[in-house]
Amino acid sequence: MSDGANLRGRFITFEGGEGVGKSTQIRLLESRLRAAGLDVVVTREPGGSQRAETIREYILGGGARALGPMAEALLFSAxxxxxxxxxxxxxLQAGKWVLCDRFADSTRAYxxxxxxxxxxVMQALEQVTLAGVRPDLTLVLDMPPAIGLQRAASRRAAGAPADRFESEGLGFHARLRKAFHQIANAEPRRCVIVNADRTAxxxxxxIFRIVDERLGDAAPAPAITR
Known part of the structure; x- marks a missing residue:
């Protein structure tokens, strides 16, 4: 993998606990960016490529749980x-804007x-894995874990089981929320915490305001407007 310094597009990642509404907000932002004339790619992690989607199915199905967090982190990195x-x-090299549902910060937190x-350990994994590809902006969607878990449960099909991480207890998700706050507070130039306990x-x-303020001048087409 080559150095990330030659990338020309913009990379926005969405992070947060379970049920915070990342997918909904990515769709809304995608629509607004396309309306501004930008070329947008929407993707997700784990997944986003054929091989990565196979790993996603294995991890979220609970296959790696018994192997422990190190094995999970290595699988996510692969x-x-x-x-x-x-x-x-x-x-990014083609000048497109990439919106990604989760990225390396989720591995840091989970x-x-x-x-x-x-x-x-996490820094070593990121150095090997990312090879210079880092988000220009990370939006951390935040809400009380109990509310997020209720939302996650309500969107599952009837009778469908919770996935590997949704099935964890409330304590796990409280620690997860704290971890995302710590990441955001440590990197305020990249990360913004967004109160997600409101209407979409x-x-x-x-989110439109934050993207406009942080990256609007970088748009190759007319700047994002409110």
Whole structure:
């Protein structure tokens, strides 16, 4: 993988706990960016490429749970390498705006902080995995975990089981929320915490404003307007 310094597009990631509405907000932002004349790619992690989607199915199905957080982190990293090489990097090099539902911060929060893997381990994994590809902006959607879990449960099909992480207890999700706050507070130039415990249009309005303020001048087409 080549150095990320040659990338020309913009990379926005959406992070947060379960049920915070990342998918909804990505769709809203995608629509607004396309209306501004931008070329947009929407993707997700784990997944986003054929091989990474296979790993996603295995992880979220609980196949790696017994192997522990280190094994999960390595699997996420393997999926991320393929995702970057096959989709994210080419899109950014082509000048496209990439919107990604989760990225490396989720591995930091889920397997790093919650799995008690040390910062040195996470930094080493990121150095190998990302190879210079880092978000221009990360939107951390935030709400009380109990509300997020209720939302996640309500969107599942009748009789469908909770996935690997939705099935964890409330304590796990409280620690997860704390980890995302710590990540955002440590990198305020990249990360913005967005109150997601509101209606989708209200959250979307905040996100449009943040993207306009942070990245509007970078648009190759007319700047994003409110």
């Amino acid at each position: 999926a991320r390498i393929d995702h970057i090489d096959s989709l994210i990097r080419p899109a 397997q790093g902080a919650n799995g008690k893997l040390g910062d040195d 249009p209200e959250v979307g309005a905040d």
